[in-house]
Amino acid sequence: MAEGQSKGTWRAVLGVCFGLLGGPAVAQSPEVEGKWSSPLAWPLSAQHVHLRHHNTTLLPDGTVLVTGGTRTGGFDDRAGAVLHAELFEPETGQWTSLASERIYRGYHSTALLLPDGRVLSAGGNGESSAEIFEPPYLFKGPRPTLTEAPDALLPGTAFQVRTPEAAQIKKVTLLALGSSTHAFDQNQRLLTLSHSVNEEGLRVSAPESNLLAPPGPYMLFLVSEAGVPSVAKRVQVGKVASRFSSVISFSDEWKYGDSNVDRGTSWLAAGYDDSAWKSGPGQFGHGDGDEATVLAATRPARPSTYFRKKFQLSGPVSSATLELLFEDGIAVFVNGTQVCSRNIGRLAHAKYATGSLENAREKVDLVLQPNPFVVGENTLAGVVKQVGATSPDLSFDLALDVGIQREARPPTGLPPRR
Ligand SMILES: [Ca+2]
Ligand SMILES: [Ca+2]
Known part of the structure; x- marks a missing residue:
């Protein structure tokens, strides 16, 4: 042979x-x-x-x-x-x-x-x-x-x-x-x-x-x-230490699109031009009386309302936790990658949420394999969906905490060449 x-x-x-x-x-x-990482089909x-x-x-x-x-x-x-x-x-x-x-x-x-x-x-x-x-x-x-x-x-x-x-x-x-x-x-x-x-x-x-x-x-x-x-x-x-950083807090300012316009998936991209969107602080919504930015209540209810926020990261992310306040459905994307969703069947603009929750609040540890975060500028995008045309209330706010890897110093180098 x-x-x-x-x-x-x-x-x-x-x-x-x-x-x-x-x-x-x-x-x-x-x-x-x-x-778990994403399954690889062989x-x-x-x-x-x-x-x-x-x-x-x-x-x-x-x-x-x-x-x-x-x-x-x-x-x-x-x-x-x-x-x-x-x-x-x-x-x-x-x-x-x-x-x-x-x-x-x-x-x-x-x-x-x-x-x-x-x-x-x-x-x-x-x-x-x-x-x-x-x-x-x-x-x-x-x-x-x-x-x-x-x-x-x-x-x-x-x-x-x-x-x-x-x-x-x-x-x-x-x-x-x-x-x-x-x-x-x-x-x-x-x-x-x-x-x-x-x-x-x-x-x-x-x-x-x-x-x-x-x-x-x-x-x-x-x-x-x-x-x-x-x-x-x-x-x-070896293990590189992380420092924890609160990147986004409840009540922070967001860009938001509540004009009932179908944007397809373009609004997820980092380069999407959201300059015409309105700005305001969380909590967003209507119908509960706990909103800092009151969104218009319409009949039929608008199925999808969009949110975007840019933030900077100084090093690689080693862990990330979202805290969500939402009603009725939500999907969250980091740099275009979906990192979590609740009560979302189809993302399409005209589709309503698949279930209803009352001012739900939930912490979610994100799966980071693959890691959607990058060093430098990041874009977080979210969509909140009403459960139906007659639903009287809507809520959104979000916090993001991350562990950022500290700059590592090599523990040992090679000895001088002999
Ligand atoms: Ca609702
Ligand atoms: Ca609310």
């Missing part, structure tokens, strides 16, 4: 103690606990549509290895054992079948990326053995050498990596240590770090914030132009 076309190899079957397998769990920062190969108890392992070049599992209907059915590995390439959406391991690994199996780029595939129900897979990238040419890198990284900083092959490095990747059990790794995370070549090797940018890289241990890899990974350097990502 020609170089670069290897299907990988499986190595020794080992007797192991499974109590020792799996990397340490990584402490999650409070900002990211219990939050095209599945025909073999894997009904696969269960398989392991997926992120590899340092950004591909995904699938090992083990069964394709038949039983819970842990050896008759449907899938022994061959498969590789998924997110950039192309392609699946490739790779070499087969010897032993069925289903329920209670585990797989873990090793610092040298190989993958440990182990266990299965009552199965006390492990095999090691050498992915095809290990047969594509010489490995780049990661000579030296800091032991600790802080988000928002740059750091130096020494390598004699700096000009041949295509990617620098940071992978969280795996924590795998029952065919599921609970701590997989891969970040591709931007880099540039300098006279000492590579200047690499650490992840922007702990939202992207929660504090804990990671493996730092260099990947060559040929796709071959270095042996990893273990690094510790």
